[in-house]
Amino acid sequence: MMNSLRNFVEKAGWPRVIIGLFLIGLFVMAPFVRVRVDTSISDTLVRFGMNGVMVLAMVPMIQAGCGLNFGLPLGIIAGLLGAVTSIEIGITGLMGVLTAMAIAAPIAVVLGWLYGQLLNRVKGGEMMIATYVGFSSVAFMCIMWLVLPYKSPNMVWGYAGTGLRTTISVDGYWNRAISDILSFKLGNFFYCPTGMILFFALLCFVMWLFMKTRVGTAMTTVGSNPEYAKAAGVDVNKMRTLSVILSTVLGAIGIIIYEQSFGFIQLYMGPFYMAFPAVAAILIGGASVNKASIFNVVVGTILFQGILTMTPSVINSLIETDMSEVIRIIVSNGMILYALTRAVKVKS
Numbered sequence: 460m461m462n463s464l465r466n467f468v469e470k471a472g473w474p475r476v477i478i479g480l481f482l483i484g485l486f487v488m489a490p491f492v493r494v495r496v497d498t499s500i501s502d503t504l505v506r507f508g509m510n511g512v513m514v515l516a517m518v519p520m521i522q523a524g525c526g527l528n529f530g531l532p533l534g535i536i537a538g539l540l541g542a543v544t545s546i547e548i549g550i551t552g553l554m555g556v557l558t559a560m561a562i563a564a565p566i567a568v569v570l571g572w573l574y575g576q577l578l579n580r581v582k583g584g585e586m587m588i589a590t591y592v593g594f595s596s597v598a599f600m601c602i603m604w605l606v607l608p609y610k611s612p613n614m615v616w617g618y619a620g621t622g623l624r625t626t627i628s629v630d631g632y633w634n635r636a637i638s639d640i641l642s643f644k645l646g647n648f649f650y651c652p653t654g655m656i657l658f659f660a661l662l663c664f665v666m667w668l669f670m671k672t673r674v675g676t677a678m679t680t681v682g683s684n685p686e687y688a689k690a691a692g693v694d695v696n697k698m699r700t701l702s703v704i705l706s707t708v709l710g711a712i713g714i715i716i717y718e719q720s721f722g723f724i725q726l727y728m729g730p731f732y733m734a735f736p737a738v739a740a741i742l743i744g745g746a747s748v749n750k751a752s753i754f755n756v757v758v759g760t761i762l763f764q765g766i767l768t769m770t771p772s773v774i775n776s777l778i779e780t781d782m783s784e785v786i787r788i789i790v791s792n793g794m795i796l797y798a799l800t801r802a803v804k805v806k807s
Contacts, residue, residue, distance in 0.1 A: 472745060475744070475745060475762065478743065481766070485765075485766075485773050489769070492776035494772045498648040499769055499772060501648065501650045502768045504652060504656065505652050507659075507761055507764050508655035508716070508720065509716065509717045509720045509721065510764055511663075512658075512662055512713030512716050512717075513535075514744075514756050515659070515666060515713070515753075515756050516531060516534060517737060517738065517741045517751060517756070518666060518741075518751045519666075519678070519703075519709075520702050520706045521682070521741075521749060521750065522679050522682050522702065523678045523681050523682045523699050523703075524682035524683070525703060526585040526586040526749075527586055527748060528589060529586055529735075530589035531734035531737060532594075532730040532731065533567075533570045533574055533592065533593065534707040534710020534714070535710055535713075535730040535733055537563045537566040537710070537711040538559070538563045538712065538713070538714035538718075539724060540562070541715060542715055543614060543726075544562050545558045545562060546611055546613065546629070546724075547614070549632075551631070551632050552633060553633070555632050556637055560711070564708055567707045567710070567711040568704055568707070570707055571703050571705075571706070575703035577592065578699065578703060590734075593734055604623045605622040607623065609623055613627065613631075614627050624726070625727050626723050626726070627723065629719060629724060635652070635720060635722075636719050637658055637719055638655040639652070640653065640654025642654060655716060655720055663756065663757070666753060678701065678702055683749065683750075714730070740756075740764070741756055
């Protein structure tokens with residue numbers, strides 16, 4: 460028994476065991492501080508489905524040796540362009556979400572290709588360059604959201620008739636269009652976004668299959684041993700660029716999934732820090748800067764979003780005051796700091 464437990468801890472790693480036990484402890488403590496467990500589980504499932512695809516977007520670049528994708532805002536921008544264009548056209552329901560993805564995907568391919576060309580010229584410093592690519596692209600789009608020729612009265616500023624608003628509601632278009640597929644409720648407090656979770660599971664399965672193909676194996680070889688890959692006839696730069704394109708496309712799809720569940724499209728500085736929670740989640744799940752798996756994505760997203768959901772609720776009830784936003788900032792940034800410190804340690 461002790462050997463089995465020791466083997467489990469060694470395989471999972473002490474950080475994940477401690478975070479997992481802390482999360483379980485929060486769920487156990489919840490009823491004693493008047494926090495509904497069913498509501499908490501429901502909120503965790505929703506946040507898991509909302510953020511899972513953006514965490515999955517980290518896998519291709521990590522496997523190809525491009526490091527953690529701090530340039531995820533590029534993919535998010537492509538997704539935002541697809542989303543606002545879908546609303547401009549006026550397509551509603553499931554077709555509205557699919558249209559947004561169909562518009563976002565080719566934009567993400569172009570941006571991903573350009574991003575990949577840049578990273579191929581800065582090998583060894585990808586993560587630093589990627590961070591500033593993400594920041595600068597978000598700043599540039601702050602100008603573009605004001606000048607792009609969108610005319611829908613549901614999106615533009617009312618007093619000027621031009622320029623997109625900071626926050627745009629998707630209600631009446633494709634709010635929860637994917638989440639509500641096969642969804643169900645138990646009582647008045649538990650809601651399971653079955654469609655969103657199934658969609659995330661489908662993308663995970665497709666990514667797992669892709670990594671088993673010849674191209675996926677070549678991509679992994681480039682990440683683990685680029686010299687061997689080059690000697691074996693693999694075009695290293697091509698595989699790296701392909702991984703960046705895949706990551707950017709997944710980021711575009713991920714933000715659309717996020718928006719249809721959240722109910723709003725957040726423009727301007729909205730995407731600025733969105734790469735950091737995704738990076739932290741996959742590192743907490745057990746990934747390193749050069750190796751990641753679907754298992755790391757699922758475990759990391761559950762742990763990160765579970766802690767982020769439960770900690771403010773339980774602590775608020777304990778101290779009987781509303782400090783949820785402060786606590787959420789402390790917890791989320793604390794976990795991001797831990798994850799990034801771990802990434803630097805693994806790399807060194």
